[in-house]
Amino acid sequence: MAQAMKIAIVDDEQDMRQSISQWLALSGYDTETFSSAEEALKVLGPDYPGIVISDIKMPGMDGMQFLKKLMGSDSALPVIMITGHGDVPMAVEAMRVGAFDFLEKPFNPDRMSELAKRATGARRLTLDNRVLRRELSDGGQIMKKLIGQSPVMERLREDILDLGQADGHVLIDGETGTGKTLVAHALHAVGSRAGKKFVLISCAALEEGALAKRLFGPMLPEDSMLPAIEEARGGTLVLEDIDALSETLQAKLLSVINEQGTPAETRIVAISNLQEAGKTCEDALRPDLFYRLAALRITVPPLRQRGEDILTLFTRLSEQFSEEYGCDAPQVSAQEAAQLLQAPWPGNVRQLINIAERAVLQSRRGSGTIASLLMSDHEEMQPVMTTEGKPLKEYVEAFERMLIDNTMRRHKGSIASVMDELCLPRRTLNEKMAKYGLQRSDYLA
Incomplete structure (x- = not known):
């Protein structure tokens, strides 16, 4: 808010x-x-x-x-x-x-x-x-932004903590909208370079001459900044869209990396955002540069692989937007929860953020459904759903966990209020909270 x-x-x-x-x-x-x-x-x-x-x-x-x-x-x-x-x-x-x-x-x-x-x-x-x-300079705070209890997110956090302590260059890849830049910030914040310079450059945002100057110099006397490779000395240089580098700049970057030796004066975290079907960062970079950058590698999981995290993220996002717009967060039905879990999410977390904001705006107007937001923009306007089904039990449990989580948040951890609203005896509520890993202490105001 x-x-x-x-x-x-x-x-x-x-x-x-x-x-x-x-x-x-x-x-x-x-x-x-x-x-x-x-x-x-x-x-x-x-x-x-x-x-x-x-x-x-x-x-x-x-x-x-x-x-x-x-x-x-x-x-x-x-x-x-x-x-x-x-x-x-x-x-x-x-x-x-x-x-x-x-x-x-x-x-x-x-x-x-x-x-x-x-x-x-x-x-x-x-x-x-x-x-x-x-x-972004606080490792504990930034790790909290990587929300989710799915196995792939547990693994991602472990990888960040492990590679954050290492000193080699890192390649981060994954689909668009998965949060790769956030992972780069986390790598810097949890490692020994935290507190040192963090410089982020988009290789796709500048034409080749301007990019060469920004990365390697020389800078003119009237320029107010150092070349990025110097500016980030002792810290981390993040290169978004690394696959957009020309052959000439790839050669220059490789030369700089080789000159630095080990441990590197400037740690390079390269982010690949390739979207062409069937093409990878390895295809776009010269082999010697690719293997220097990919010695340590993190692949950020797509949202569709994160299971119940989708509902957790949707709840958090809709709460944030409801505060911003001064209205109540939309209540998600069992059917809508299943639709959120089934959607393929080609835009990943970025798309989920957009859906959550629009759902709040719809709720404020008292019209529209989450299903309508998940419709494709094709002429037939059919709901966009995955072809991978799940057992009914998984959908039911995911919805049940979300419902208890939302109710606990709304009542700020008051067990009596949650029991009353959900018509559950204390023992049943305790058992379900234990089953879903929900702790009352997390909801206390």
């Missing part, structure tokens, strides 16, 4: 503070007011969950000094400065120091609301990116 944004209003004039606060509160913002910059600095830390609106002319620490303090603490904090009529040079200086924008007195309240909307949007994006970077 998107983080609620605050607006800190700093002005020595009480009437001005109150009028700005009241107007923004009517626009739906959570405001807090401060009579001085010194008072505000006690609250406004580097990750303040919002923006600042400050007058420039204040006794004690003025607005410009205040702005410089804020920029020194968090240069990405949006600060909107209020200037007096005709103070254009001061406004220009504030923008140079790092102000997000400025309002000239007397200002239009609608203009202030529009600036607040833009600034809070920028702040939310900044904070979300910071959270993501922290998660």
Whole structure:
């Protein structure tokens, strides 16, 4: 769910503070007011969950000094400065120091609301990116993102932990949408290079000349970054779409790998996204480069092989989207659970994310079914299902596990409430939770 944004209003004039606060509160913002910059600095830390609106002319620490303090603490904090009529040079200086924008007195309240909307949007994006970077540098957090209890996911997590501790180059392959880039982040986060540079380059996103320069240099004096192979020194360089490298760049990459020796100064994690039928990464790369990169190898399993994980993932995703859209998560029937398990998922987890979001939007409107979302886009519009059947017992157990899991989550681990809703005696509920590996402690608020 998107983080609620605050607006800190700093002005020595009480009437001005109150009028700005009241107007923004009517626009739906959570405001807090401060009579001085010194008072505000006690609250406004580097990750303040919002923006600042400050007058420039204040006794004690003025607005410009205040702005410089804020920029020194968090240069990405949006600060909107209020200037007096005709103070254009001061406004220009504030923008140079790092102000997000400025309002000239007397200002239009609608203009202030529009600036607040833009600034809070920028702040939310900044904070979300910071959270993501922290998660991607935390091995424990990122491993939690690899959800599932299926044998193939247990094996994937074991492979990541094992290869994360190794120091050789790694090839990650698998179908599109399976989460190969997430696996690359996990490999880095659980290994000895965690905390060092993690650089990701898409080999398919740049034309050959630009890619050669970005990977190997030389960089021009005005360029703000090192070549990727240097930038990632001591850490990990991830090359997405490795199979898109030309013969020339393959030769250059092999030369760099050979020059590094063992252990490698820069660990290379190559990701193959080949989608052509019957073609593999081994076909696309020169043999000597392929065998250097594939000495350690991880194949990310397709979603259709993950069994009940499909229902677990769908539940988690629909809960996240329901929070984001401010509505209840859709309830999945036994028939819909079977349809989710039977679908071939050519787009894998990426496709499941899309289906979960659309299911939540449908539920909010009170129309549509999960089955309709699983229909093909062919003219006959037949449901897309696998040809591989499963015993009825497996479908029943998968649905039963999902139902107990969802109910436990909704009631935050209250056994009595779950027993009441599902009409189950305590002993039966305990037996089924043990059977499906569900622990009450996982649901406690």
